[in-house]
Amino acid sequence: MFIFAENIEANMLIIGIAGGTGSGKTTVVHQIMNELPETEVGIISQDSYYKATDNLSLEERTLINFDHPRSIDFDLLVQHLKELKEGKSVNQPVYSFVKHNRTDDYILTHPRKVMIVEGILILCNPELRELCDIKIFVHADSDERLIRRLKRDIAERGRDMIEVLNRYQNTLKPMHDQFIEPSKAYADIIIPNDTYNTVAIDIVRTVINEKIG
Numbered sequence: 127m128f129i130f131a132e133n134i135e136a137n138m139l140i141i142g143i144a145g146g147t148g149s150g151k152t153t154v155v156h157q158i159m160n161e162l163p164e165t166e167v168g169i170i171s172q173d174s175y176y177k178a179t180d181n182l183s184l185e186e187r188t189l190i191n192f193d194h195p196r197s198i199d200f201d202l203l204v205q206h207l208k209e210l211k212e213g214k215s216v217n218q219p220v221y222s223f224v225k226h227n228r229t230d231d232y233i234l235t236h237p238r239k240v241m242i243v244e245g246i247l248i249l250c251n252p253e254l255r256e257l258c259d260i261k262i263f264v265h266a267d268s269d270e271r272l273i274r275r276l277k278r279d280i281a282e283r284g285r286d287m288i289e290v291l292n293r294y295q296n297t298l299k300p301m302h303d304q305f306i307e308p309s310k311a312y313a314d315i316i317i318p319n320d321t322y323n324t325v326a327i328d329i330v331r332t333v334i335n336e337k338i339g
Contacts, residue, residue, distance in 0.1 A: 137239055137337065137338075138210065138211050138237065138238070138239060138240070138241060139239065139240045139241070139259050139260070139333075139334065139337040139338075140207060140211075140240075140241050140243060140257050140258050140259050140260075141158075141240065141241070141242045141243065141258065141259065141260045141261075141262065141330070141334075142243045142244075142248045142249060142254065142255065142257075142258035142260070142261045142262065143155060143242060143243070143244040143245075143248065143262045143263075143264065144244075144245065144246060144247070144248040144249040144250075144261075144262070144263050144264070144306070144309055144310075144313070145246065145263055145264030145265060145266070145306070146246060146265075146266065146268075146271050146302050146306050146307070147193070147246055147271055147274075147275050147298055147302070148266065148270070148271035148272065148273070148274030148275040148278070149264045149265065149266040149271055150264055150266055150274075151244050151245075151246075151264050152244070154262070154264050154317055154327070155169065155242055155244055157327045158242070158327060158330050158331055158334070159242075160331075161331075162240075162331065162334060162335070162338075163338065165238070166238055166239045166240060166338045167238055167239070167240045167241075167242065167334070167338075168210075168235060168236065168237075168238035168240070168241045168242070169241070169242045169243075169244065170203070170206070170207065170218060170235065170241060170242070170243045170244075171218075171243075171244060171245060172198060172203070172243070172244065172245020172246065172247060172248055173221055173223075173245060174218050174219045174220060174221055174233070175198055175199045175200070175202055175203045175219060175221075176192060176197055176198060176199070176221050176228070177197060177198070177199045178199075178227060178228045179226060179227045179228075180227065184225065184226065187225070187226035187227060188226060190226065191297050191301065192226075192297070193246065193247075193297050193298055193301035193302070193305075193306075194297075194301055194305070195247050195250045195251065195305060198245075198247055198251075200251045200253065200254060202219075203243075203254065204251075204253050204254055204257065206218065206235075207241065207243065207254075207257050208257070210235070210237045210238075210241055211237070211257075212237075213237050214237065215234060215235060215236045215237065216234075216235050217232035217233070217234060217235070218232060218233040218234075218235045219232055219233075220232055220233060223282075239337060239338040240334050240337060240338060243258065246302075246306050247305065247306065247309075248261075248309075249261055249263065249309035249310075249312045249313065250305050250306070250309045255312055260314055260315065260330065260333060261312055261313045261314045261315075262313060262314070262315045262316075262317060262330065263309070263310040263312075263313035263315070263316045263317070264316075264317050265310070265316055265317065265318050266318075268299075268302075272294055275290065275294065275298070276290050276291075315329065315330065
């Protein structure tokens with residue numbers, strides 16, 4: 127068991143995938159994982175690490191700026207990645223976007239040779255960037271991102287169109303311009319997601335295959 131943990135620590139590859147809301151990060155993750163051994167690759171979602179808001183009412187929670195870096199529990203996220211590198215399993219939190227708070231559930235996440243960390247603010251945190259062996263930024267047109275965000279929040283998160291548009295205008299776009307877009311400068315690879323970009327995906331997949339081969 128100790129040998130397994132030591133091997134994981136020596137070999138684990140951490141890939142950070144960032145990009146604006148609705149940029150297609152999830153699609154890129156699926157493209158990268160396609161045809162890779164499922165048992166060798168794990169995913170950590172930034173969305174699971176929004177800070178707990180037990181001390182606030184539901185009305186107060188709806189006013190939180192979830193697109194600001196301070197809304198993310200980066201300390202816990204970094205701690206979990208370090209523990210995974212040491213060969214330990216972690217309890218990844220489960221966040222409810224309906225209640226704007228963490229639930230009592232968790233996802234038991236085991237160490238893998240490759241861990242993909244994805245989220246809009248992944249490249250905004252220096253300590254998290256330092257842990258990433260490959261840093262990817264997924265770029266998409268702002269209109270396309272808004273359309274995708276509208277569809278997702280209405281269908282999956284119980285929002286109405288006015289609420290989504292207000293949030294986009296008041297928080298999403300300003301935060302994107304202030305934090306997310308500038309973090310593109312830290313990326314090793316920028317993937318334009320307006321078309322199916324097979325070259326960038328194949329490059330990343332090749333690096334992963336070399337790591338787990």
